[in-house]
Amino acid sequence: MLKVKVPVYYNSSTTASEATFDLPNKCPHCGETIFPRAYKGVSEQSYGEDKKTVAISAQCSNDSCKKYFIAAYNYNSYTEISEYIPYSYRPPIKVELPENIEKVSPNFVEIYSQATTAESEKLNQIAGVGYRKALEFLVKDYAIRYNPDETEKIKTMLLGPVIKQYLSDFKKLQTLATAATWIGNDETHYVRRHEDKDIKSMKRFIRAAAQYIAAEYDTEDATDFTEERA
Numbered sequence: 001m002l003k004v005k006v007p008v009y010y011n012s013s014t015t016a017s018e019a020t021f022d023l024p025n026k027c028p029h030c031g032e033t034i035f036p037r038a039y040k041g042v043s044e045q046s047y048g049e050d051k052k053t054v055a056i057s058a059q060c061s062n063d064s065c066k067k068y069f070i071a072a073y074n075y076n077s078y079t080e081i082s083e084y085i086p087y088s089y090r091p092p093i094k095v096e097l098p099e100n101i102e103k104v105s106p107n108f109v110e111i112y113s114q115a116t117t118a119e120s121e122k123l124n125q126i127a128g129v130g131y132r133k134a135l136e137f138l139v140k141d142y143a144i145r146y147n148p149d150e151t152e153k154i155k156t157m158l159l160g161p162v163i164k165q166y167l168s169d170f171k172k173l174q175t176l177a178t179a180a181t182w183i184g185n186d187e188t189h190y191v192r193r194h195e196d197k198d199i200k201s202m203k204r205f206i207r208a209a210a211q212y213i214a215a216e217y218d219t220e221d222a223t224d225f226t227e228e229r230a
C-alpha cells in the first residue's frame, strides 16, 4: 500500500477536503507493482457524516499499461481512519440448467457451475474436465436413484459401464450420455479422438441429458399426485 494525499469531493460539492489513503500498489489490470497516480476522491455522503464511502480514481504507473482504476474506502473524517474495500469485478455467471435437477444431483449442479465459471475465464482445458466430471455425477446419481441397493457398486464403476448397464431402459438418455462421455474423455485424456466435437457439443448433450432427467423427476411427481387423488 502507498500513502497518498487526495482531494475528496463530498456529496458533489465543488470544494474538496484533502485526506490520506493507502492506495494499492498492485495494478488490477496488469498485476505489476506500481506507484499509482491518484486523481481525486468522491463521496456521496457529506463531509460531516461519520461513516462514508470514498472512491478514488487512480491510474497505473506502468508505462505499458496506464489504465485507470477505482480504489474504494470506508472513511471516517473525524478519526481519519480509512479501510480499503477490496473489489472483485466478477459478475455472477448465469448457469442454465433445468429446474429440479439439483434434487436428483446437487453435485452435478455444483460441478457444472464451477466448469461454467472456468469456461467464462477462458480456462477451457479445466472447463472441459469439469463438464466431464459433472456428467459423471449426473449419470451416477441418476443410476443410484433407481438402484439404491447398488449405490456403492455404482460409485466405484467407470462411467462408460454405468451408462451401458443402468441406462439401457432409457435409450435417448443413454445416447446423450454416451456422446457427452466420448467428447468428455477427450478432455481428460492426452490424445484427442473426436476432433470434430468440442466443449460446446458436450455441453449441449449434457444439458439435454439433464433436461431428460429433470423431466423424469417431474413425471414422478405428477404420478404421485394423480395416484393420490385417483
Ligand SMILES: [Zn+2]
Residues within 6 Å of the ligand: 027, 028, 029, 030, 031, 032, 060, 061, 062, 065, 066, 067
Ligand atoms: Zn497496470
